Amino acid sequence: MQARDVVFPSGRQALYERNRYSPAIRSNGFLFVSGQVGSREDGSPEPDLEAQVRRAFDNLNAILAAAGSSFDDVIDVTIFMVDPASKFETVWKIVPEYWGQAPYPTLTGVGVTWLYGFDFEIKVIARAPEGVAAR
Template structure:
């Protein structure tokens, strides 16, 4: 069995330890990032939805940076959202403008869910590592 090449951000938060998963794994020139939520350092959710989304991206960017990558290297995005019918319109423009930048955009899929362990938004990505 091959050893996993795990990427851990400098300020690792408690969710990884509580739920026994790796923040990201490098493999074959790609970075596979676990779903990132708007969690505080202790693993608890940020209460305000927009702040929760902003914190999820801050956590995501910390992982990308720890791997020597950036959002510019992201090729695939999957977003999970509780109650997207009422929330999508207020979140999506904020996400796209600040993090997607200009075309070409990464591929994106948004999935409505009923439960995210106390969170309302989660984002996971796959990035092509710049060195690969």
């Protein structure tokens, strides 16, 4: 088996090693990004929902940048939300700050009962630029 081409954002490798997963894997021209939550540098949840969603996007964008990509390269998005009936409007008013212009990526939204203390998680698949080594 060929070694995985793992992409780590700057300054968060210890967090991923502690939790035993890769933030993103580059494979066959695509970047598969693990779900990103609104965690602080120590991994704890940001308590304010709006700030938590912004942090999740900031964490996602740090991984995309480490791979030489941006949100413009995102093809598919999956979001997970605890209690979406009460939180959707708050979350969705923040999304355009990060989403960019049409055409938009595909989207699947999933309501969940638990996210390890978080209320929002975003997972994406993006195009990975050729010839850009993981940092």
